[in-house]
Amino acid sequence: MYFQLKVLGLARKEEDAFTSACFELGAAGVAEDLKFVQKDLRYDPDVVETPTLDMNVYFTEAPGEDAVLQLQSHYPQARFEMTAEENKDWLEEWKKGFKPFxxxxxxxxxxxxxxxxxxxxxxxxxxxxxxxxxxxxxxxxxxxxxxxxxxxxxxxxxxxxxxxxxxxxxxxxxxxxxxxxxxxxxxxxxxxxxxxxxxxxxxxxxxxxxxxxxxxxxxxxxxxxxxxxxxxxxxxxxxxxxxxxxxxxxxxxxxxxxxxxxxxxxxxxxxxxxxxxxxxxxxxxxxxxxxxxxx
Ligand SMILES: C[S@@+](CC[C@H](N)C(=O)[O-])C[C@H]1O[C@@H](n2cnc3c(N)ncnc32)[C@H](O)[C@@H]1O
Known part of the structure; x- marks a missing residue:
């Protein structure tokens, strides 16, 4: 089990400070949810520069309510959603459904x-x-x-x-x-x-x-x-x-x-x-x- 805090609508200029604050509160990882567009025949899609950022913050143990409230009070314009996720061996899960054809x-x-x-x-x-x-x-x-x-x-x-x-x-x-x-x-x-x-x-x-x-x-x-x-x-x-x-x-x-x-x-x-x-x-x-x- 791990915990994911989705943070929507963070101001772009706040990214570095926000990331440091998450690590100080015990996060194991912080990742930006990038938006892509593929306009033409090129293989590499272009990243769309959005005015605000969506971030995913990962915790191995449930962060205390205080930690989330602390983040919310620093970044009041952003929306926070916490979910608990199951750790799965995805390859093993996928293998179960893979039959001869x-x-x-x-x-x-x-x-x-x-x-x-x-x-x-x-x-x-x-x-x-x-x-x-x-x-x-x-x-x-x-x-x-x-x-x-x-x-x-x-x-x-x-x-x-x-x-x-x-x-x-x-x-x-x-x-x-x-x-x-x-x-x-x-x-x-x-x-x-x-x-x-x-x-x-x-x-x-x-x-x-x-x-x-x-x-x-x-x-x-x-x-x-x-x-x-x-x-x-x-x-x-x-x-x-x-x-x-x-x-x-x-x-x-x-x-x-x-x-x-x-x-x-x-x-x-x-x-x-x-x-x-x-x-x-x-x-x-x-x-x-x-x-x-x-x-
Ligand atoms: C869509 S998969 C096809 C795999 C397999 N031939 C099939 O038909 O299922 C494309 C493969 O091409 C490889 N690939 C991508 N660019 C390549 C390049 N410039 N030269 C050689 N292989 C490349 C990828 O690593 C990937 O394994």
Missing amino acids: LFAHPFWVIPAWLTPPAEAPQDKNLHIYVEPGMAFGTGTHETTRLAAQLIIEELPRSKPQSVLDVGTGTGILALIALRMGVPTNVGIDIDPEARRTARENLERNHATQIEIPDKNLEDITGTYDLVIANIIDGVLTTLRHDLTRVLKPKGKMVLSGVLMDRESEFYETFVKDTGLRVIKKISEGEWSGALLERV
């Missing part, structure tokens, strides 16, 4: 701590075990499903011999490519925690032939028949020349993570001066994904 036909995602249910196919090749840890890529997100669907449809047609999965997360998309017969698979991610999770997940799935090097996209010198990237559209735009550079002539690219609101603007910008063309677009909910070809 048909991820992208014919592949099933099976939580690493469970066995495949009777409805799942018998073929072990179609079971993808996932222990999410800290990385993105449990198969529950629309963008992962869109990318998987495009890969599953395209692989039997163009039979790529090599795949580079940029922003591999748990390695789930590179794993599908391997299971569908692509012999050379590389996954990269800027997040070291994702690379660690990917290596663990791939070992769990007997797929250690998928290489997860400690490299960024700009360090990749080889070229691949299929390049996959499920990353938010603003980042894809900044990576577009490097993503094209690592793609073989006539190679295919699977993109996902594009918000529908800015879909047409995105693909137009993405292909500009790259020699790429979009051959198929698909969508689910507010997300779009596409198959592109290097002409």
Whole structure:
């Protein structure tokens, strides 16, 4: 159990004095509740400068009424709300609700701590075990499903011999490519925690032939028949020349993570001066994904 004091409408100039006063009264932490806006294709949202601040003050033990009254009398224009919060192991809570599911036909995602249910196919090749840890890529997100669907449809047609999965997360998309017969698979991610999770997940799935090097996209010198990237559209735009550079002539690219609101603007910008063309677009909910070809 911990205690959270929400303080709404504090004058901006009072932030430092207020923070010191909270620590003097025994607070374990003080954090500003920032407001964000994401106006365009950039990945980083802008912080909105509001005239007043909302703060969260955390206590490991209930602060005495005196302490709260003392703060209230110093900052009479602010509103104070105290709540007691349960300390929970959120990962364990989340795991309880995570069940096997048909991820992208014919592949099933099976939580690493469970066995495949009777409805799942018998073929072990179609079971993808996932222990999410800290990385993105449990198969529950629309963008992962869109990318998987495009890969599953395209692989039997163009039979790529090599795949580079940029922003591999748990390695789930590179794993599908391997299971569908692509012999050379590389996954990269800027997040070291994702690379660690990917290596663990791939070992769990007997797929250690998928290489997860400690490299960024700009360090990749080889070229691949299929390049996959499920990353938010603003980042894809900044990576577009490097993503094209690592793609073989006539190679295919699977993109996902594009918000529908800015879909047409995105693909137009993405292909500009790259020699790429979009051959198929698909969508689910507010997300779009596409198959592109290097002409
Ligand atoms: C939306 S997740 C996709 C994970 C997985 N491929 C999937 O489809 O579920 C995006 C991943 O891209 C990684 N990422 C973001 N920017 C990147 C960059 N410039 N280069 C490589 N990876 C990046 C993030 O760390 C994150 O793991």
